[in-house]
């Protein structure tokens with residue numbers, strides 16, 4: 124293999140490129156990304172950058188000098204438009220790129236509401252989005268409506284509230300963050316926001332925005348209207364796979380891979396765009412978290428270099444964190460489809476606790492608030508396919 128192309132120049136794409144070099148690959152590594160920026164980190168965008176604590180430039184993951192020293196060629200501002208799988212060729216608007224090995228790392232983009240969006244309605248995925256939102260919030264305390272109570276919406280609400288803005292969260296589901304952490308912990312998070320003065324409206328949809336040139340409010344499905352100077356929409360993401368349609372790869376809410384991350388001979392996928400059977404949980408999953416993007420990209424790069432016999436299944440315990448107010452939330456494993464959720468350590472009222480999630484007899488997941496050490500030990504037990512009973516024993520004071 125002489126030429127490896129990596130499509131998507133963000134966290135997963137960059138980590139794949141670096142892992143190829145670390146493993147001694149000496150051929151051409153070319154990173155191609157639609158974003159005009161060099162690779163940057165997204166988690167600070169809803170935290171330090173939004174809070175004004177960091178200049179956006181601090182979120183950069185690498186500079187040109189470091190890319191050169193690793194001999195990684197990069198094309199920014201370049202969208203790949205199609206893949207010829209049999210011919211091992213990519214197309215952009217201006218050129219064709221031949222490859223021997225391909226890493227797909229095109230991530231995901233925000234889902235949009237099917238309504239007209241006047242100025243002042245934001246999404247938050249890119250550095251450009253963050254700059255535009257920060258600029259819009261710079262005129263002192265404002266009235267902000269956050270549409271969607273997923274983790275990004277919740278972080279935006281917490282950061283804006285901490286900056287003194289008036290914040291309302293509107294969520295169509297009866298419980299926030301249910302998909303990410305289940306109903307019980309979703310209710311705990313809703314309560315956290317209410318105690319910080321956020322107006323949390325659950326079980327109500329957004330009908331449309333009020334205002335022509337600039338947003339002035341949000342009309343809800345229950346007939347009420349919320350005033351708004353600024354709106355942030357965070358209603359989930361969709362994987363960027365349109366450029367792969369008709370290529371022959373299997374697309375189903377992401378690029379479908381085997382357990383070793385191979386999507387086709389010579390083609391691997393990683394990060395928010397990849398869907399693969401995680402044998403540790405006997406479940407096909409697509410993970411939208413930072414740790415997974417980096418780890419999976421490194422595993423995908425190794426898979427590309429491996430001979431068939433060396434190929435290993437990628438079987439991580441998914442893990443993510445979220446910072447909201449003075450709380451650090453950490454979540455390990457699977458928190459959806461739990462048979463039972465038990466607070467096994469600490470107290471919810473004190474804001475320091477760990478909840479464990481049971482699937483059958485197994486420990487499937489752990490949710491910790493300001494208890495990182497306990498989440499890490501539960502994560503290790505999940506990786507060992509440990510029992511729920513043992514996990515409870517270990518955490519009980």
Ligand SMILES: Cc1cc2nc3c(=O)[nH]c(=O)nc-3n(C[C@H](O)[C@H](O)[C@H](O)COP(=O)(O)OP(=O)(O)OC[C@H]3O[C@@H](n4cnc5c(N)ncnc54)[C@H](O)[C@@H]3O)c2cc1C
Nearest residue numbers: 131133134135157165166203230231394395411412413443
């Ligand atoms: C505001 C925010 C806060 C977050 N906070 C956390 C957190 O606290 N904890 C956590 O675990 N995770 C967090 N995440 C999630 C984490 O950032 C993502 O999981 C991670 O960025 C995924 O990396 P990726 O490289 O797979 O995809 P992405 O970061 O989505 O990058 C994909 C790249 O591919 C490019 N691309 C798309 N299509 C094409 C194409 N056709 N041709 C060329 N390039 C293309 C895109 O421009 C993009 O740069 C957060 C995300 C956001 C947006």
